[in-house]
Amino acid sequence: MNPLIALTLGATLLACVLVIAGVHVYLAGRAQRAALIARLASDGAPEPAGRRRRFPGVDRRLRGTALGRRIERKLAVTGLDLTPPGEFFVYMLMSVAGIWLLAASFLAPFFGPVAGLVGVWAAGAFLDWQRARRTERFINQLPELARILANATQAGLALRTAIAMAAEELEAPAGEELARVADRLAVGHSIEESLGEIAERLPSRELVVLVSTLVLSARAGGALVGSLRNLTVTLEQRKETRREIRTQLSQVTVTAYLVPAIGLGSLLLVNLMMPGALDRMTGAFLGQSAVLVALGLFTLGFVLIRRLSKIDV
Template identity: 45%
Template sequence: MTWQFAAILGGLAVVLALVLWALWEFAVSAEQRRLIASRSALAEAEYRASTPSARLDAAIHRTQWGARLHRRITRSGAEIRLSTFVVGLTGGSLLAVVVVWQVLAPFFGLLAAAGVAFLFFSYLNRAQAKRREEFTAQLPDLARVLGNATSAGLALPTAVAMAAEELDGPAGEELGRMAEQMKLGASFEESVQDLRERMPSRELGVLLSTLVVSSRSGGSLVTALRNISTTLENRKETRREVQTILSETTSTVWALGFMSVGALFLINAIEPGIMRAMTTSAAGIAVLLVVAALFTVGFTLVSRITKFDL
């Protein structure tokens, strides 16, 4: 029990250190906020780059997994720093280990850390899917704006820049990034390919392929964009109906998952120490692993069944 108590104290010390670091960051930023307003843009940029959060961001981004995580956060549109996400993930995992270790058993403490990581990355996946859906919903308006711009005689790069100003986010943000890339010397096809990687979608692929073909060989782009706009509008309504039908199933799966976790605490509250005793025997651990595996398989199957691509 001595080493368990030492591990709990160590975990609490790390969590306390992370909380104090976050409070210190907040206090420093609040103190400097009024000074930033009087500084020049260059001085403000230098100040932001010199903060501990910015240095931690740079250190994490230099690693391969940090760069991939930064791309995922950017694609999700979440307004959260890379360092904040990593610190929150680490602190949440440690806190879950300490609490669940003490309340249930060490075995569940490790599972709780994995569960916290799963929730964090599930949030990123859902935010990325939501942003992609919002972007797809704006494609009919995008095709309409591009069609009007090209019918007025504007070139495609100019039409893209105008669409970036006309549309709200996320389409306006992504098109603005695409326009900036072309201003910095990237070709239209390179900018299109980069947009496809950030926003993978069949509807966007059809629209961008039409634009690329038109930029290469010409043709009646206005008529094609108007036809695509009508088609995308119909697909948008179909996707909305399918999502409404499947939303009940996905919500039920998540509800069952949280109910299963709550059932563990409820059983342990009714019979104190039963979970700790269960994890001390090989048979008990085997039963728990089988149950966890069955739930994971069921969750994965339901997720794949409810996933659709129109």
């Protein structure tokens, strides 16, 4: 055999072996990485008893994207059972598809994509609403939290021990957040870093004041018990003020949601009285433009009413 041919065959065979070995190593590393991500996710957010994790394949692929990481960060502060971002993403797609089909069936095919976009926006708004709701519940527990910390500190307990005790006595979400702080303190994190994480997860002025009081006391010393007693009274007063404001603005809040509901009801009424009217109207560019402008005005009204009714205390 010609030496050149033998050398070529040998080099080709060696290249094939190296390619096969490289592919094998790549697939093994990818499988190990996916297993590690799944194990860390299950350790960081334990599933409820008797509940099986759904859509693991979608979840593994989604966690490696910016969208998946963003959904995971939002889900972490909502307190929902939908811990894996893949599960929420699949449910969102199913809901958007259902809304698309309903809008296209009851109104007109033109409203299908519009309803799909509204469904995607509604999914993000739902997560924001859950976060705001959990933050509100946490703010309502702050007076009791400050009282427990003051009593424990007055009894001679260290601040770390007082936080761990408060985590056991308080219900969710304060109990869960303080348990996370106690775990971070147990592995060597500073009080400022551990409490600052709560302020980032559940932002509020009341929590910032409480965290600042605890951090300054731990750093420079001082009358922590007296500060916490005064802070408890202040938090109770702010809690009552927020409740009164929310009661006074309840009618405005209902109005904000009635504005788009009236627009949707008008479309359904028109299509009911004149079957096929929406199909004919959205079949032309002028009709489509008019519908989009009307939807934009309804959305603008909703946003303006919500913005005007938002009062920071």
